Amino acid sequence: MSLHPTDLTSPHMADEQQRAGEAQVLTSTPPALELDGISLAFREKRSSLPVLQEVSLTVKPGEFVSLIGPSGSGKSTLFHIIGGLLQPQQGRIRMHGRDITGERGHISYMPQQPALFPWRTTLDNILLGQENAPRKDAAASSRSVSERERRKEALQWLEQVGLGKFAKAYPHTLSGGMQQRAAFLRALLSPQELMLLDEPFSALDALTRADMQQWLLQMWEKNRRSVLFITHSIEEALLLSDRIYVLSARPASVVHVVDVPFPRPRREEITLDPRFVEWKRTMTGWMREEKYKLDDNINNAEGVHKNTSDGGVNHYE
Numbered sequence: 301m302s303l304h305p306t307d308l309t310s311p312h313m314a315d316e317q318q319r320a321g322e323a324q325v326l327t328s329t330p331p332a333l334e335l336d337g338i339s340l341a342f343r344e345k346r347s348s349l350p351v352l353q354e355v356s357l358t359v360k361p362g363e364f365v366s367l368i369g370p371s372g373s374g375k376s377t378l379f380h381i382i383g384g385l386l387q388p389q390q391g392r393i394r395m396h397g398r399d400i401t402g403e404r405g406h407i408s409y410m411p412q413q414p415a416l417f418p419w420r421t422t423l424d425n426i427l428l429g430q431e432n433a434p435r436k437d438a439a440a441s442s443r444s445v446s447e448r449e450r451r452k453e454a455l456q457w458l459e460q461v462g463l464g465k466f467a468k469a470y471p472h473t474l475s476g477g478m479q480q481r482a483a484f485l486r487a488l489l490s491p492q493e494l495m496l497l498d499e500p501f502s503a504l505d506a507l508t509r510a511d512m513q514q515w516l517l518q519m520w521e522k523n524r525r526s527v528l529f530i531t532h533s534i535e536e537a538l539l540l541s542d543r544i545y546v547l548s549a550r551p552a553s554v555v556h557v558v559d560v561p562f563p564r565p566r567r568e569e570i571t572l573d574p575r576f577v578e579w580k581r582t583m584t585g586w587m588r589e590e591k592y593k594l595d596d597n598i599n600n601a602e603g604v605h606k607n608t609s610d611g612g613v614n615h616y617e
């Protein structure tokens with residue numbers, strides 16, 4: 301690896317960070333999300349496909365955390381487990397310290413495709429997340445407001461994201477980027493504190509995607525929701541995240557953790573910073589390594605049982 305963590309952090313800063321870290325441990329609130337040793341294998345009649353192997357990660361309240369890994373490594377499966385759609389064979393999921401493994405209704409979710417209902421207006425699509433929220437959710441009851449107030453709030457949000465004129469329009473009249481903004485608002489206005497965003501910009505053209513990244517960055521910096529974000533784009537992960545977990549090829553385990561060193565607020569220009577370019581190069585090397593492992597696994601059918609975890613996670617700050 302060409303870049304060493306100390307290239308970015310002076311010894312003095314490291315001391316300060318350690319002290320700040322220790323102070324934080326003492327006063328720390330439990331993480332918004334904590335995955336502790338999650339493992340899952342899909343079982344079919346005679347075979348087993350190990351997909352996740354002891355994946356652990358943390359999203360602190362108000363953090364933007366990304367997951368990046370080769371295609372087919374198990375990222376979406378992990379989201380299904382967090383959302384309670386799948387039960388892990390090993391490991392626990394905790395939100396704010398409470399074990400929610402296998403429970404549904406605790407997260408708001410934004411999928412790759414905007415998934416707006418064509419028969420509902422933009423405004424009604426945005427309100428859907430609140431309509432579907434389970435009543436037992438503590439956050440939901442604290443935000444319990446009248447229908448009229450919810451519509452007023454949603455309209456204000458639509459104005460803020462440049463969709464005010466499209467409140468009564470149907471989804472097919474919106475561009476791809478506009479639909480994604482509406483889908484993001486739906487997740488943002490849902491009462492659950494944690495948002496899971498599964499490659500939300502993958503279907504957009506390059507220019508719209510760059511605009512949407514800037515838009516998301518600004519929206520997130522204003523609202524500071526806890527976010528877990530799946531992306532295939534290293535640049536996107538570095539631009540948006542506080543921390544990045546790099547997954548290995550299947551069965552996925554965490555092989556690198558990067559505490560992204562760039563200050564906020566961040567803007568597109570940061571992508572030209574030599575340190576940003578260096579991190580991008582480093583991470584591209586890691587991803588290439590994992591992709592080759594995945595290709596090897598596919599070429600050797602028995603390779604799906606290979607254990608890619610050596611138990612060590614490389615942590616960079």
Ligand SMILES: Nc1ncnc2c1ncn2[C@@H]1O[C@H](COP(=O)(O)OP(=O)(O)OP(=O)(O)O)[C@@H](O)[C@H]1O
Nearest residue numbers: 342349351369370371372373374375376377378550
């Ligand atoms: N219900 C299922 N039954 C059996 N195998 C499954 C099931 N769901 C997913 N898989 C397999 O598990 C592996 C991981 O899939 P998953 O969709 O989680 O990967 P991913 O990292 O999200 O991929 P991508 O980045 O391409 O979206 C794949 O090999 C997939 O074929």
